Structure formats: C-alpha cells, structure tokens
Amino acid sequence: MDKQAKKSERFRHFFQVLWAVITNSYLIGFVRGKIYQGKIKNICVPGMNCYSCPGAVAACPIGALQATIGSYEYKFAFYVAGFMILVGTFMGRFVCGWLCPFGLIQDLLNKIPLPSKLKIRTFKGDRQLRWLKYGILLVFVILLPLYITDMIGQGYPWFCKLICPVGTLEGGIPLVLLNDAMRATVGWLYAWKNVILIVTILVSILIYRPFCKYICPLGAIYSLFNPVSILRYRVDSEKCVNCGACAKACKMGCDPVKNANSLECIRCGKCKNICPTHAIEYCAISKSLRKKNKT
Structure with a gap:
C-alpha cells in the first residue's frame, strides 16, 4: 500500500x-x-x-x-x-x-x-x-x-x-x-x-x-441500496487497464471492475486508493447516468 x-x-x-x-x-x-x-x-x-x-x-x-x-x-x-x-x-x-x-x-x-x-x-x-x-x-x-x-x-x-x-x-x-x-x-x-x-x-x-x-x-x-444510492462508485473504462489491483485490495471480496457497486461494498475506498490509473471515483448517480447515456 x-x-x-x-x-x-x-x-x-x-x-x-x-x-x-x-x-x-x-x-x-x-x-x-x-x-x-x-x-x-x-x-x-x-x-x-x-x-x-x-x-x-x-x-x-x-x-x-x-x-x-x-x-x-x-x-x-x-x-x-x-x-x-x-x-x-x-x-x-x-x-x-x-x-x-x-x-x-x-x-x-x-x-x-x-x-x-x-x-x-x-x-x-x-x-x-x-x-x-x-x-x-x-x-x-x-x-x-x-x-x-x-x-x-x-x-x-x-x-x-x-x-x-x-x-x-x-x-x-x-x-x-x-x-x-x-x-x-x-x-x-x-x-x-x-x-x-x-x-x-x-x-x-x-x-x-x-x-x-x-x-x-x-x-x-x-x-440493497448500494446499486442505486446517490453516493456510489464509477469505474472509468477508458482509464482501467484491468490490472486486478482493486479486486486484490478489497477485503470484502468485491471486484469493482465487474460490479463497482456490489451489495458487499462498504465504500471503504481501498480499491479507489490503490488504483494506479485513478479509474475508480465517487460520483452522484445522476452524473453516472449522464455519462452512461452519452456512451
């Protein structure tokens, strides 16, 4: 770390x-x-x-x-x-x-x-x-x-x-x-x-x-609210290099690349802090949806 x-x-x-x-x-x-x-x-x-x-x-x-x-x-x-x-x-x-x-x-x-x-x-x-x-x-x-x-x-x-x-x-x-x-x-x-x-x-x-x-x-x-909460994670696919560092760092057993807002995610920030390309970020759900709609 x-x-x-x-x-x-x-x-x-x-x-x-x-x-x-x-x-x-x-x-x-x-x-x-x-x-x-x-x-x-x-x-x-x-x-x-x-x-x-x-x-x-x-x-x-x-x-x-x-x-x-x-x-x-x-x-x-x-x-x-x-x-x-x-x-x-x-x-x-x-x-x-x-x-x-x-x-x-x-x-x-x-x-x-x-x-x-x-x-x-x-x-x-x-x-x-x-x-x-x-x-x-x-x-x-x-x-x-x-x-x-x-x-x-x-x-x-x-x-x-x-x-x-x-x-x-x-x-x-x-x-x-x-x-x-x-x-x-x-x-x-x-x-x-x-x-x-x-x-x-x-x-x-x-x-x-x-x-x-x-x-x-x-x-x-x-x-149950993790997938829809206002405070949530987003993984920028353009920045992500699929190195696996985030999944390895997560002690709750989550893989942010597969599911950034897993039911088990406690938002501790370990994955976000360990990411070498800063591909994981906090974002409001509205912001996340706007970016998704643009793609």
Missing part, C-alpha cells in the same frame, strides 16, 4: 473514531452505570450502536425497528424504516465503512499481526454464507418480534436479545460491571451473548469484518 493509500486509510479510521466518540459522548453514563434517556435518544444513528451503551446519545436503528414492530401500539416502524431508506438512498453501505463503531472495532481487530497463512481471505461457502444476514433480518428483526408476543401483544427484540454482539460489548458488559444489582441477576443468556461476542472477536482477527459479511441485518438493509 502506497503512502497516499495509507494516508486515506488513516483518515477513514480517524473519522470512524470521531463518529464513535460523538455518538457515545454521554461520558457520565460510564461513571453512573446508567444510560442516557433524553430526547435525543428518540433519534437513530446510521450505524450499529447499542441503545443500552452507557455513552450512547441516540438509538440503534435495528433496535428501534424491533421495538416498534414488537409494540402492541404499532405494527410498523414508519419513522425507523423511513430513516434507513433515506440513509440507504444517499449512502448505501458507506455507513458500514465510515459510520459504524462496530465496523471500526472489526477493522482494528483484523490488523492484529498474524502469519499470513492464518489470515482467511475467503473459504468454501463464503459467498453462500453471506446470504445469512438477510435471513437474520427477516426472521429475528421482523417476523419474530411481530408474531411472537406476550399476553398483551408485546414482542421482544429477538436479534438484540439472542444474537447481537454489539449490544453485549457496548451495553451488556459495561452495565453489568457498573451495577451490583445487574451482576446478581446475570444468567445463561448473558453467558451465551458473551460467547457470541468472544467468537466474533476471535474470528475478526482471522477474517475481515465477519459480522458485517454474515450477520449484520443493518448491513443487509443498506446493501
């Missing part, structure tokens, strides 16, 4: 850290062991950031979606769905690459040095396994909260309750450590969630962003 590419990567990580600090700026929560419950908490952040994190000043869109779908008062989260559609329409999975705190954690974990033979770029069944996140979105985020309810018709946030390692890391562990009463009530579910978190951390060292690739329902939603 050349100096410019390294500089761009450092800037992306700086932006990720800055955004994580801004969206988790309720620092007194880490002292008191209580979550912020002010009016801002009614607003969603674009990425996965647990509502129950002591520092979180806003809500996670997946948590909010489950809460409103599972509510006996509402059966569809028009605000939350509208928010995710708006974000997806503008940015697609740019959110995953730049605005998700858990994405940053996975990025840093994968930088832990290991012998190259232990780093897994792909494996048999990798592509098929990536469809799992869509199944998790459908079953755990939508169907279970909608149809499995208690006596008063209230559903549960099943993804947050049974799967989400983000909630365990950002909310569960800090709150349990800071509250004696919570420590006395932890049981098998807390242990199970910690097992999932530990496995996710260990696998993240070996595989780049396994949570984003195979599990994250928010990434599944935003991925």
Whole structure:
C-alpha cells in the first residue's frame, strides 16, 4: 500500500473514531452505570450502536425497528424504516465503512499481526454464507418480534436479545460491571451473548469484518441500496487497464471492475486508493447516468 493509500486509510479510521466518540459522548453514563434517556435518544444513528451503551446519545436503528414492530401500539416502524431508506438512498453501505463503531472495532481487530497463512481471505461457502444476514433480518428483526408476543401483544427484540454482539460489548458488559444489582441477576443468556461476542472477536482477527459479511441485518438493509444510492462508485473504462489491483485490495471480496457497486461494498475506498490509473471515483448517480447515456 502506497503512502497516499495509507494516508486515506488513516483518515477513514480517524473519522470512524470521531463518529464513535460523538455518538457515545454521554461520558457520565460510564461513571453512573446508567444510560442516557433524553430526547435525543428518540433519534437513530446510521450505524450499529447499542441503545443500552452507557455513552450512547441516540438509538440503534435495528433496535428501534424491533421495538416498534414488537409494540402492541404499532405494527410498523414508519419513522425507523423511513430513516434507513433515506440513509440507504444517499449512502448505501458507506455507513458500514465510515459510520459504524462496530465496523471500526472489526477493522482494528483484523490488523492484529498474524502469519499470513492464518489470515482467511475467503473459504468454501463464503459467498453462500453471506446470504445469512438477510435471513437474520427477516426472521429475528421482523417476523419474530411481530408474531411472537406476550399476553398483551408485546414482542421482544429477538436479534438484540439472542444474537447481537454489539449490544453485549457496548451495553451488556459495561452495565453489568457498573451495577451490583445487574451482576446478581446475570444468567445463561448473558453467558451465551458473551460467547457470541468472544467468537466474533476471535474470528475478526482471522477474517475481515465477519459480522458485517454474515450477520449484520443493518448491513443487509443498506446493501440493497448500494446499486442505486446517490453516493456510489464509477469505474472509468477508458482509464482501467484491468490490472486486478482493486479486486486484490478489497477485503470484502468485491471486484469493482465487474460490479463497482456490489451489495458487499462498504465504500471503504481501498480499491479507489490503490488504483494506479485513478479509474475508480465517487460520483452522484445522476452524473453516472449522464455519462452512461452519452456512451
């Protein structure tokens, strides 16, 4: 990776850290062991950031979606769905690459040095396994909260309750450590969630962003907007020399020459920065369509 590419990567990580600090700026929560419950908490952040994190000043869109779908008062989260559609329409999975705190954690974990033979770029069944996140979105985020309810018709946030390692890391562990009463009530579910978190951390060292690739329902939603989002990639065929550098640089397994706006692309910019002829560029969809029409 050349100096410019390294500089761009450092800037992306700086932006990720800055955004994580801004969206988790309720620092007194880490002292008191209580979550912020002010009016801002009614607003969603674009990425996965647990509502129950002591520092979180806003809500996670997946948590909010489950809460409103599972509510006996509402059966569809028009605000939350509208928010995710708006974000997806503008940015697609740019959110995953730049605005998700858990994405940053996975990025840093994968930088832990290991012998190259232990780093897994792909494996048999990798592509098929990536469809799992869509199944998790459908079953755990939508169907279970909608149809499995208690006596008063209230559903549960099943993804947050049974799967989400983000909630365990950002909310569960800090709150349990800071509250004696919570420590006395932890049981098998807390242990199970910690097992999932530990496995996710260990696998993240070996595989780049396994949570984003195979599990994250928010990434599944935003991925659907990648081909049509306003912020997107374009490959200039006149400049491209088909050297393969972009595909080799992409840790998400995308080939920009074949599909510049793959469902798996997180807009991290590695392909753009490594391209020797600067054939890959950000462009608005309108600009892309105009150039396509001219050809």
